[in-house]
Amino acid sequence: MSNDHKDPKAAAAAxxxxxxxxxxxxxxxxxxxTYARAGMPSVITRFPPEPNGYLHIGHAKSICLNFGxxxxxxxxxxxxxxxxxxxxxxxxYVDTIMDSVKWLGFDWEGxxxxxxxxxxxxxxxxxxxxxxxxxxxxxYVDSQSAEDMAxxxxxxxxxxxxxxxxxxxASESLDLLRRMKAGEFQGGEHIVRxxxxxxxxxxxxxxxxxxxxxxxxxxxxxxxxxxxxxxxxAHPLEDAIENITxxxxxxxxxxxxxxxxxxxxxxxxxxxxxxxxxxQYEFARLNLTYVVTSKRKLRQLVExxxxxxxxxxxxxTIVGIRRRGYTPESIQAFCERIGVTRSDGWIDYSTLEGxxxxxxxxxxxxxxxxxxxxxxxxxxxPEGETVECSSPVHPHHPERGLRLxxxxxxxxxxxxxxxxxxxxxxxxxxxxxxVRLRYGYVVECTGCDKDENGNIIAVHCNYFADSKxxxxxxxxxxxxxxxxxxxxxxxxEAEVRLYDRLFTDANPDAGGKDFMALLxxxxxxxxxxxxxxxxxxxxxxxxxxxxxxxxxVADRVDSVAGKxxxxxxxxxxxxxxx
Numbered sequence: 225m226s227n228d229h230k231d232p233k234a235a236a237a238a239x240x241x242x243x244x245x246x247x248x249x250x251x252x253x254x255x256x257x258t259y260a261r262a263g264m265p266s267v268i269t270r271f272p273p274e275p276n277g278y279l280h281i282g283h284a285k286s287i288c289l290n291f292g293x294x295x296x297x298x299x300x301x302x303x304x305x306x307x308x309x310x311x312x313x314x315x316x317y318v319d320t321i322m323d324s325v326k327w328l329g330f331d332w333e334g335x336x337x338x339x340x341x342x343x344x345x346x347x348x349x350x351x352x353x354x355x356x357x358x359x360x361x362x363x364y365v366d367s368q369s370a371e372d373m374a375x376x377x378x379x380x381x382x383x384x385x386x387x388x389x390x391x392x393x394a395s396e397s398l399d400l401l402r403r404m405k406a407g408e409f410q411g412g413e414h415i416v417r418x419x420x421x422x423x424x425x426x427x428x429x430x431x432x433x434x435x436x437x438x439x440x441x442x443x444x445x446x447x448x449x450x451x452x453x454x455x456x457x458a459h460p461l462e463d464a465i466e467n468i469t470x471x472x473x474x475x476x477x478x479x480x481x482x483x484x485x486x487x488x489x490x491x492x493x494x495x496x497x498x499x500x501x502x503x504q505y506e507f508a509r510l511n512l513t514y515v516v517t518s519k520r521k522l523r524q525l526v527e528x529x530x531x532x533x534x535x536x537x538x539x540x541t542i543v544g545i546r547r548r549g550y551t552p553e554s555i556q557a558f559c560e561r562i563g564v565t566r567s568d569g570w571i572d573y574s575t576l577e578g579x580x581x582x583x584x585x586x587x588x589x590x591x592x593x594x595x596x597x598x599x600x601x602x603x604x605x606p607e608g609e610t611v612e613c614s615s616p617v618h619p620h621h622p623e624r625g626l627r628l629x630x631x632x633x634x635x636x637x638x639x640x641x642x643x644x645x646x647x648x649x650x651x652x653x654x655x656x657x658x659v660r661l662r663y664g665y666v667v668e669c670t671g672c673d674k675d676e677n678g679n680i681i682a683v684h685c686n687y688f689a690d691s692k693x694x695x696x697x698x699x700x701x702x703x704x705x706x707x708x709x710x711x712x713x714x715x716x717e718a719e720v721r722l723y724d725r726l727f728t729d730a731n732p733d734a735g736g737k738d739f740m741a742l743l744x745x746x747x748x749x750x751x752x753x754x755x756x757x758x759x760x761x762x763x764x765x766x767x768x769x770x771x772x773x774x775x776x777v778a779d780r781v782d783s784v785a786g787k788x789x790x791x792x793x794x795x796x797x798x799x800x801x802x
Contacts, residue, residue: 244564246289246505250297250470259469262500265336267299268469271325272459274306275317275443278534278541279324280517281555281576282510288559289507290472291330302466303332304341308458310442318443324542329552343458344444346465349496350453351405353461354416354435356494358397363434364390365397365404366417373415377422377430384422384430404437407450411437418457420486428483432456460484461491463502471502474509475568481506507564513730514573515540516739530743531726535781537791538726538747548723549767549777549793554583573725574798581794584767584775589617589624592662592708592756593770593790595720598639599682600653600709602667605633610711611692613663629756631664634712636754641707642683644672651704653683659705662771666691666701708771715754720776720790722749753790762788772796 253259254266269290273279279287294301303325307313322340325332332339357363366373366387378384400414416435424430434457439450453461460483463471471484481504488501516522517540525531525539534541537548545555558579562571592615610630617624637653646654653659653669660666667685675681690697729742755770762768762778770776774795778788 244507245566246293246470246472246507246564249505250293253469254297258500262498264467264469264500265299266469267294267297268302268467269294269299269472270302270304270341270463270466270468272302272304272306272462273321274309274312274455275314275321276309276312277317277519277523278543279321280522280542281512281515281540281545282517283324284328284542284555285510285559285562286472286474287325287328287330288556289564291325292556292559293470293472295330299469300334300336300339301330301332302339302341302468304343304462304466306343306455306459306462307442307444308343308452308455310438310440310452313443315443320543324546327542327546327552328555341462341466342444343453343462344442346458346462347445347449347453349465350458350461351451353491353494353496354401354453354457355398356496357418357434357490358394358401358416360490360494361394361419362490363397363416363418364392364394365400365414366390366431367400367414370412377427380425380427386422387417387431390419390422390431401435401451404435404451405449407439409437411439413437418483418486420483426479426482428456428480429486432483434487456480456483457487460487460502460504463504464488464491464497468502469500471504473504473506475506475566476509477504478506506566508566508568510562511568511570512540512573512576513570514725514727514732516727516733518733521733521739524740530740537721537723547780547791549765549775549791550580551583551767554580557583570731572730577794577798581775581796584769584793586618586620588767588769588775589627590615590619590771591627591759591768592629592710593720593759593773593776594636594638594708594710594715594754595722595751595770595773596639597636597752597754598642598680599712600635600637600642600667601682601684602633602635602687603670603684604686607633609633610713611664613693615663627756627758629758630711630714631661631709632711632713635661635709636712636715637683637707637709639680642669642672642680644680652707653685653705657705658701658703659707660691660693660701660703661687662706662708663693664709665689665693666698666703710754710756712754714757716757716760718753718755718759718788718790720751720753720792721779722751722792723747755790759788760786762790764788767793769796 271290291301366389376385415433417431420429422430433454438452484504535543535547558576610632614626614628642653658668665687667687670684672680673682691701724747726747727742728744732739732742764780764783767777775793776790782789
């Protein structure tokens with residue numbers, strides 16, 4: 225059965241909590257009864273993606289953090305779509321984000337109701353608050369050109385200059401806002417700005433924009449609106465409307481926090497919210513080696529055909545790592561293991577793969593696969609006969625039974641299991657050497673056949689009939705080599721995709737690097753492999769350990785009944801460290 229059907233929530237609940245600074249903050253709030261006095265749960269978090277693309281592994285950290293804290297403190301986590309930019313958003317992204325969150329093992333529905341929200345649910349309230357801010361002279365309508373506005377904003381070494389419209393009468397700004405809403409103006413003619421401080425060293429406080437004109441169709445509200453709130457204005461209001469207790473963002477929003485607080489404080493002064501109001505806390509985003517997470521760069525990989533799509537198993541998108549064969553449990557374990565800090569750092573990709581191996585090793589049934597086949601002919605094996613061999617479905621779980629497969633005169637073995645002239649320390653097949661065919665007989669190599677170009681096309685050997693594994697006579701044979709095989713007559717021919725890391729550089733996203741020049745030419749190799757016959761029953765998303773090779777999954781898109789296609793999820797050991 226696919227591991228997708230396990231219960232990652234139960235596994236996560238059983239795992240010990242990793243200490244982090246957010247837990248210390250929450251523990252203090254609980255001790256102080258900060259939210260309990262207001263009759264609120266102690267923890268209400270939210271995961272607030274913009275529906276303008278596919279989620280990636282960095283978002284998985286945020287999902288696990290926000291939903292995990294809510295779970296651990298018996299609170300709730302809202303799934304909220306910040307859909308304030310209609311030109312880039314689409315229902316397709318809403319659907320895939322919801323599916324990704326559920327696949328990771330989390331849900332926004334529970335005993336307290338359905339906590340699925342959209343910023344567009346609050347457009348009327350946002351607008352009412354904008355009118356209040358103008359009336360209270362906390363905001364104004366600016367009619368500068370975009371070029372003049374940018375020039376007057378200054379930079380980090382030069383203070384900004386007040387707009388000539390900054391002291392516009394509140395009544396005039398209010399009239400212009402209402403006409404903007406009515407659709408009288410084109411995009412860029414006017415914009416609503418908060419009135420804060422054009423000389424502030426924090427650029428985010430230099431009269432930031434809060435509303436702009438956009439004549440664009442919205443995926444939920446249609447053409448009802450032609451003005452839309454800016455993200456930095458809408459986001460704190462959404463948190464306040466939903467009574468979020470701990471608004472958890474990545475570090476790049478740290479400089480935005482003063483404006484976050486400013487918006488909520490001004491709206492609370494107008495009677496729109498009650499205390500206690502939300503507070504924003506920042507944590508370090510996930511920086512994973514050998515990965516890029518920039519939406520622009522990921523889109524370039526898709527649009528230029530470097531990968532097959534957003535769900536290409538080499539992509540760091542959640543749909544990509546899911547198709548690659550990662551499990552929800554392994555992603556949750558990874559996010560727990562790396563912890564939560566305020567300082568940026570890099571997490572080696574091997575940590576993610578290690579969590580996956582730890583999750584799959586006790587679960588994945590074993591199977592035999594020959595990925596680079598070379599024919600082995602047992603010359604003295606009776607023609608047309610077969611002998612049944614068996615192996616445990618899982619070596620540590622005998623209760624899961626045995627898998628059965630026949631041995632016959634002609635077998636497929638790995639090409640690198642034969643050397644005509646063996647190197648030092650080579651214990652596999654070479655002329656005159658004996659090896660054990662795993663779960664089968666001991667054989668002695670007698671030679672090989674070559675084509676006209678000198679390429680080896682078949683290896684010959686003789687077997688010892690009293691040496692079969694599990695029989696009394698097998699103890700009489702001591703050999704150092706042990707190789708795996710499948711019978712030519714019954715093997716399942718299958719396409720196997722050997723995926724690896726997409727980049728050769730550990731930091732392809734670092735400043736100044738051309739990430740496209742760092743692509744790994746060996747990130748995908750497609751081979752025609754031969755598998756033990758029982759693998760024809762493999763279901764999409766079902767994971768196996770191909771003995772000696774690593775962990776593989778039946779592709780969730782291209783596998784069909786009786787003809788699975790397998791993706792390599794990860795090797796048995798980390799080879800990149802070498």
